[in-house]
Amino acid sequence: MAQETGLFIYGIVPSDVEPTPDAAGVGDPPGEVSAIRHGELAALVSEVSLTEPIGRPADLSAYQELVDGTAAVAPVLPVRFGTVVTGPDAVADLLDAHHDRFAAALDEFEGRIQYTVHGRYDEAKLIGAVLAGDPAAAELAEQVRGHEEAATRAQRIRLGEIISQAVELRREAENRQLVDALGPLVVASAPRAPSNEMDAANAAFLVDQDREDEFVAAVEEYAEQRRELIRTRLLGPLAPYDFVSAHQLTG
Amino acid sequence: MTVSTNQGPPGGALDRGGAGSSLADVVETVLDKGVVIDAQVSVNVVGIQLLEINARITVASIETYLRFAQAVDRFDITPEHQAGLPDLVGGVAGALDEGGAVSGVGGTVGALGGAVRDVVGGLGPGDQDRDQHQDRDQHRDRDQHRDRDRHRDRDRHRDRDRPRRRRDEER
Numbered sequence: 001m002a003q004e005t006g007l008f009i010y011g012i013v014p015s016d017v018e019p020t021p022d023a024a025g026v027g028d029p030p031g032e033v034s035a036i037r038h039g040e041l042a043a044l045v046s047e048v049s050l051t052e053p054i055g056r057p058a059d060l061s062a063y064q065e066l067v068d069g070t071a072a073v074a075p076v077l078p079v080r081f082g083t084v085v086t087g088p089d090a091v092a093d094l095l096d097a098h099h100d101r102f103a104a105a106l107d108e109f110e111g112r113i114q115y116t117v118h119g120r121y122d123e124a125k126l127i128g129a130v131l132a133g134d135p136a137a138a139e140l141a142e143q144v145r146g147h148e149e150a151a152t153r154a155q156r157i158r159l160g161e162i163i164s165q166a167v168e169l170r171r172e173a174e175n176r177q178l179v180d181a182l183g184p185l186v187v188a189s190a191p192r193a194p195s196n197e198m199d200a201a202n203a204a205f206l207v208d209q210d211r212e213d214e215f216v217a218a219v220e221e222y223a224e225q226r227r228e229l230i231r232t233r234l235l236g237p238l239a240p241y242d243f244v245s246a247h248q249l250t251g
Numbered sequence: 252m253t254v255s256t257n258q259g260p261p262g263g264a265l266d267r268g269g270a271g272s273s274l275a276d277v278v279e280t281v282l283d284k285g286v287v288i289d290a291q292v293s294v295n296v297v298g299i300q301l302l303e304i305n306a307r308i309t310v311a312s313i314e315t316y317l318r319f320a321q322a323v324d325r326f327d328i329t330p331e332h333q334a335g336l337p338d339l340v341g342g343v344a345g346a347l348d349e350g351g352a353v354s355g356v357g358g359t360v361g362a363l364g365g366a367v368r369d370v371v372g373g374l375g376p377g378d379q380d381r382d383q384h385q386d387r388d389q390h391r392d393r394d395q396h397r398d399r400d401r402h403r404d405r406d407r408h409r410d411r412d413r414p415r416r417r418r419d420e421e422r
Contacts, residue, residue, distance in 0.1 A: 160316025
């Protein structure tokens with residue numbers, strides 16, 4: 001008979017971490033989160049039904065809130081969303097097989113937290129700047145402005161391509177400036193893929209918690225310098241989602 | 252520290268994404284991240300059914316180009332409006348020069364430009380990653396779970412406490 005429940009793994013933590021009784025996991029109703037311990041490690045898990053698909057917005061939010069909430073008080077290695085194993089024995093096997101590597105990684109994240117900085121261009125201002133800096137684009141803009149799309153399709157495509165390429169180049173430069181500005185204050189940085197065609201910058205930073213204020217102040221200054229053109233957002237503190245790749249198990 | 256709340260000080264330039272971050276932020280933050288369980292243990296990994304999760308990516312396409320051109324109409328953008336942005340009108344070469352060299356912040360930084368380019372140029376609608384990276388706007392029709400978007404906030408604010416750490420309590 002097919003198994004009907006499995007254990008959803010949220011993250012790997014030091015063995016002295018324990019979930020609060022009301023910590024809510026994925027699933028509907030939300031699963032009860034518990035810790036399975038092995039040596040110096042523990043895995044935060046909850047039971048999930050294998051007949052109900054997961055991945056609802058509430059599931060993603062529950063996963064992130066639990067993992068980030070843990071990261072605020074203890075180092076955590078997030079386990080990729082959707083990882084479900086057969087039961088407690090499988091979790092113990094996992095912790096046993098990679099005990100030392102996980103423990104070393106957790107040591108590395110002790111007292112450190114991730115922040116993600118995400119900047120997005122003001123579309124109108126950016127396009128205006130591109131037109132101002134490129135006479136050919138400005139000429140194309142004159143040709144298409146106020147004319148029907150069907151009649152000016154070729155010019156529109158060319159104009160859009162120029163704008164698109166200009167955005168890409170500016171984005172690359174902007175990302176470098178962001179990393180240069182914050183690099184001296186952080187343990188590590190990692191680029192993130194743009195998530196929108198108007199993305200100006202997107203990068204994750206691993207920050208020592210005792211330099212958190214300094215880091216946030218620097219991001220504030222970065223944002224202030226660009227406020228006319230870029231809307232800058234700071235996400236965090238987060239679990240080190242973008243810094244566990246070095247610890248991924250490739251088998 | 253000048254920023255201490257989710258919204259920042261009045262007039263502050265920086266938005267803080269806190270507990271109330273949007274579904275898009277959640278998807279971007281957690282999707283495809285985290286430790287991957289390896290083959291040694293994967294016999295015990297259950298093939299759970301994951302709902303299709305759509306994330307937005309940047310795809311340079313004809314549609315994008317046409318949309319940019321529409322924006323030129325929509326905003327009535329003219330270069331004359333840009334007098335207040337002298338540092339931005341130097342064109343592409345200027346933007347590149349200002350980038351400067353990347354230095355001293357670890358090996359991942361060197362791949363930045365390349366990574367961005369790969370994503371921008373490499374993912375067409377037929378690409379292998381499309382299940383998790385479909386453009387939310389362009390491929391909305393294909394999203395069989397589109398109703399989820401309308402209810403995205405419905406379940407989000409469940410009370411949830413943080414795990415505690417024994418070590419902290421003992422102090």
